[in-house]
Amino acid sequence: MEYFLIIISAIFVNNIMLAQFLGTCPFLGVSNKSSTATGMSGAVVFVITLSTLVTYLINKYLFLPLHLEFLQTIAFILVIAALVQMVEIVLKKISPSLYQALGIYLPLITTNCAVLGVAINVVTKEFTFGGGPAHMLNLGEAVVYAFATALGYGLAMILFAGLREHLELNDVPKAFKGLPIALITVGIMAMAFMGFSGLV
Amino acid sequence: MTRLQTFTKGFFKENPTFVLILGMCPTLATTTSAINGLSMGLATLFVLVLSNIVISAIAPVVPDKVHIPVYIVVIATFVTILQFVMQAYTPAMYKTLGIFIPLIVVNCIVLGRAEAFANKHGILDSALDGLGIGLGFTMSLTVIGIVREIIGMGSIFGYKFISGDGILVFVMAPGAFLVLGYLMVLFNKIAKKN
Amino acid sequence: MAAKSNLTNMLLVLTGTCLICSALLAGVYSVTAEPIAQTNKNILMESISAVVPDGVQISDAKPLSVGGKDSEYYECSKDGSVVAYAIKSEATGFGGALTLMVGITTDGIVYNTSVLSHNETPGLGANCTTDEQFKAQWKGFDPSSKILAVKKDGGDVDAITASTITSRAYALAVKNAVEAYKNIKGE
Numbered sequence: 001m002e003y004f005l006i007i008i009s010a011i012f013v014n015n016i017m018l019a020q021f022l023g024t025c026p027f028l029g030v031s032n033k034s035s036t037a038t039g040m041s042g043a044v045v046f047v048i049t050l051s052t053l054v055t056y057l058i059n060k061y062l063f064l065p066l067h068l069e070f071l072q073t074i075a076f077i078l079v080i081a082a083l084v085q086m087v088e089i090v091l092k093k094i095s096p097s098l099y100q101a102l103g104i105y106l107p108l109i110t111t112n113c114a115v116l117g118v119a120i121n122v123v124t125k126e127f128t129f130g131g132g133p134a135h136m137l138n139l140g141e142a143v144v145y146a147f148a149t150a151l152g153y154g155l156a157m158i159l160f161a162g163l164r165e166h167l168e169l170n171d172v173p174k175a176f177k178g179l180p181i182a183l184i185t186v187g188i189m190a191m192a193f194m195g196f197s198g199l200v
Numbered sequence: 201m202t203r204l205q206t207f208t209k210g211f212f213k214e215n216p217t218f219v220l221i222l223g224m225c226p227t228l229a230t231t232t233s234a235i236n237g238l239s240m241g242l243a244t245l246f247v248l249v250l251s252n253i254v255i256s257a258i259a260p261v262v263p264d265k266v267h268i269p270v271y272i273v274v275i276a277t278f279v280t281i282l283q284f285v286m287q288a289y290t291p292a293m294y295k296t297l298g299i300f301i302p303l304i305v306v307n308c309i310v311l312g313r314a315e316a317f318a319n320k321h322g323i324l325d326s327a328l329d330g331l332g333i334g335l336g337f338t339m340s341l342t343v344i345g346i347v348r349e350i351i352g353m354g355s356i357f358g359y360k361f362i363s364g365d366g367i368l369v370f371v372m373a374p375g376a377f378l379v380l381g382y383l384m385v386l387f388n389k390i391a392k393k394n
Numbered sequence: 395m396a397a398k399s400n401l402t403n404m405l406l407v408l409t410g411t412c413l414i415c416s417a418l419l420a421g422v423y424s425v426t427a428e429p430i431a432q433t434n435k436n437i438l439m440e441s442i443s444a445v446v447p448d449g450v451q452i453s454d455a456k457p458l459s460v461g462g463k464d465s466e467y468y469e470c471s472k473d474g475s476v477v478a479y480a481i482k483s484e485a486t487g488f489g490g491a492l493t494l495m496v497g498i499t500t501d502g503i504v505y506n507t508s509v510l511s512h513n514e515t516p517g518l519g520a521n522c523t524t525d526e527q528f529k530a531q532w533k534g535f536d537p538s539s540k541i542l543a544v545k546k547d548g549g550d551v552d553a554i555t556a557s558t559i560t561s562r563a564y565a566l567a568v569k570n571a572v573e574a575y576k577n578i579k580g581e
Contacts, residue, residue, distance in 0.1 A: 018373060019373050020229070021224075021225050021228040021229035021373070021376065022225055022229075022303075023225070024224035024225045024227075024228060025221075025222070025223075025224050025225070025308055028221070028224065070280060070284070070419050070420070070423040071280075071416060071419065072280075072302075073276050073279055073280050073283070073302045073305055074273060074276035074277060074280060074415065074416075074419070077272055077276055077305050077306065078269065078272070078273070078276075081268075081269060081272065110306075111306050111308055111311065112306070113225050113303045113306040113307070115306075116302070116303060116305065116306050117299055117303055120299055120302055120303075121299060124299075125299075126491060127490075175385045175388045175389050175392070176385055179221060179381075179384060180381045180382070180384040180385045180388070181381070182381075183377045183378070183380050183381030183384065184377065184378055184381035184382070186377045187374045187375070187376075187377030187378035187381060188374070190373045190374040190377055191369065191374040193373075194372065194373070194374065197488070197489070197515075232516065258411075261407065262407055263398065263399035263400070263403045263404045263407055264398065264399050265399040265404060266399070266404045266407060266408050269408060270407060270408060270411045273411050273412060273415050274411065274415065276415075277415040277418060277419060280419050280422075281418075281419070281422050284422055284423060284426040284430065285422075285426060287426070287430045287433070288426045288429035288430045288432075288433055289429065289433070291433050291434070291437060295511075352516075352517070353516075353517065365517045366517075368515075368516065368517040368518065371516045371517065372515070372516065
């Protein structure tokens, strides 16, 4: 039940893109086509889940016992950067087809603030789900939260890419062309997602 | 390019928000009011200037293949210092800006300037570049914050000029996208005329 | 321009940068740790003194179960005898946890309340920190004669306009604090 609430909350209620604004640059950058949006979403889900697992363990078993919390930001970003490189190398070796699909998006992910944002949130913020008490996430919850958050990001991106493909065909005023009309569309989407608030 | 141009290009011609479209996350998330936007801009400015100076100084000795990790470590160091200082002396602002302070590390503006400018230019030029781009970013954030605060809360820098609430949706998430979208339209119009 | 890469200088520069930066951070951390702790303490003390009578001595934090979860309370004494308790209490509002400091004098009456942290909607639920009418009703609230629930639920608490969920959470947090106060007194 707890896990179910975490998932609903992370995907819909506190959607990382539409409610928390994390990962906006790649969101606007690669949402031109449905196919690229799907590829990027896959890569993000993969990296966010994995990096949160690793940073959570590092924080819990290395930084907290040694009182090195002040290294959190610096260490997390290095872990993420290293992890992205490693994932790239491993994927190339064991699954060339998956690498073909996700490969070009992987280098972009290091600077996707959704990845660092989730990693920091998980170790610093207290969470409440479904009226339960606020608490720090345990390992299982952290991984489920990270996975669901990334799914929410992917959902927003794929939905938006679908809208944007239609937008291309429409005749919009010159000054609105490109990014401005895209931003206004995201605004309307964010309003729709606000309907979920108070659900969990 | 003269020193003056290095400094002023961030205000309009290479404005990080409206022209280069960089650092969108804090731009959208922290501009719920004029003062929040201004503070976020200044926090980014601080990191930008210092990391530009240090990176331009160390660039000649950093091997090509590891330059990105080294730059990131330098930037992350300044961000963490900023975190401590804000926690100690401006705790309320630190709480309001929250996670977007540590996230300055992955703000594309900072790494972008290091890559595109600071590692090819001298210390003074890099400092001016950081200052100019940082001020351009601060101005953009403040303007967005002012617009959202006026429409959303009916106040400006906290001074209320209408009684009651404004159109609340503008201080919430959707308003951020809408205001930025319309301001960009306005910016495009003005840029066309010039 | 960048130097040519070979294994030695790559290792040297990377390790060097990491070491210098970590040392620098450790230095800054040790300098700012004290002011950060002091600032946090000041904020806490202000929130406590806002909810208990003036001129009291505030004790260190003591553990207490409030609403079924671990929390803490502070004894406030004047001339050597305890006159009030400040109890930290939490409930889930519209946007997440709503944490209050509730001051209760030894006659069982709520002296005042203040919000420690919240995630409520700006302009709606977040008005629980600014709405004068809402805040004023907690001063001298007597839980033995009034019911701690919003009027919609048959209680005596005036809700904030259009923010029933926040008001409900606020009332629940105060109620839990009152229950916890009875436990302190019972001991």
